[in-house]
């Protein structure tokens with residue numbers, strides 16, 4: 001059973017200050033979760049999670065996670081800037097990008113980030129990009145890393161697809177060549193990365209991924225004559241979006257990887273190394289809620305519950321057919337697998353589509369789903385929106401991005417991003433030019 005960290009009364013009081021829709025994050029949930037992750041890998045003193053900034057690029061959330069010891073996994077210039085703003089520089093930043101522009105390599109290198117290459121051609125491209133700043137492979141303080149695409153060695157994942165069909169990473173042969181070239185250019189610190197899953201709920205899949213990397217580290221070290229400081233098994237740890245799904249058993253993953261670490265790495269003569277992850281979804285996902293109000297209820301060929309939130313606030317359902325649970329706090333009580341506090345009124349349910357207001361027929365949070373019955377004016381909570389939620393927002397149809405709020409551990413609420421205004425929306429247009437434009 002999961003527990004909502006707020007009830008109808010608390011939500012209504014928050015709505016007295018901020019209008020719906022908004023994203024609400026639960027600080028206590030995020031911090032406790034971060035500590036659980038670290039505890040599962042406590043056997044590895046150099047364990048580090050680099051929070052995938054793309055999942056929730058909010059500096060307040062990032063700073064909280066930095067306090068918990070997490071670095072930042074960045075894939076773009078803006079994400080690098082955010083990492084720097086919260087104090088993550090040097091090897092607290094992992095730069096895992098693809099199709100990378102020169103200025104992003106330069107910025108990452110100036111920050112001293114761990115550079116994680118996506119392709120063998122990027123080695124020379126990087127060297128050229130950072131030359132004007134006097135940065136070289138030989139002089140670089142942080143490790144270099146390559147992203148391995150294991151191709152057919154790893155089974156496909158419903159979201160990320162089969163590795164051999166994915167655009168990311170090096171083939172195995174290319175890896176040997178890349179590490180040889182970096183060694184020859186004077187690089188001294190190395191890591192190995194892969195990312196083959198998205199929203200994966202099978203703990204054995206994650207253990208097997210680490211085991212493959214340990215084997216490869218041993219092989220590359222022997223053949224190229226380098227030692228590795230870390231493996232990074234990427235992100236992709238799933239969360240239970242559906243009521244019948246179970247959260248990833250992190251303790252199982254921790255124990256399984258520890259076993260592989262001993263038998264497949266240390267026993268083969270490779271020295272200790274750090275286990276790195278770059279998870280986003282499983283860190284903040286379950287602790288973020290999209291709070292919305294019912295605007296209209298419509299009864300035509302189907303029953304429609306029309307919200308003031310739309311896919312511009314959370315596009316996963318429209319993009320992937322993703323499932324997010326829908327709760328109606330006015331009832332309190334137990335709703336699916338959620339404890340929503342004391343029962344307030346007896347719950348009624350109905351089958352309907354829960355929709356937003358975009359002129360797109362896939363703008364639906366739930367389709368023909370049995371949900372607690374909601375009426376105009378009711379608050380509705382869409383669960384597990386704390387990762388790849390607000391971050392994927394967009395402005396189609398002139399929809400404005402909503403505010404992000406943080407429910408602090410002491411029960412207070414902090415605005416960590418204000419809602420956009422029409423002025424923000426029009427800020428890139430120069431209306432005065434219209435007068436002289438025929």
Ligand SMILES: Cc1ncc(COP(=O)(O)O)c(C=O)c1O
Nearest residue numbers: 052096235236237278279280281
């Ligand atoms: C390279 C890389 N690292 C980490 C992540 C984070 O994945 P997740 O939020 O599923 O853990 C992603 C997601 O797209 C990614 O592309």
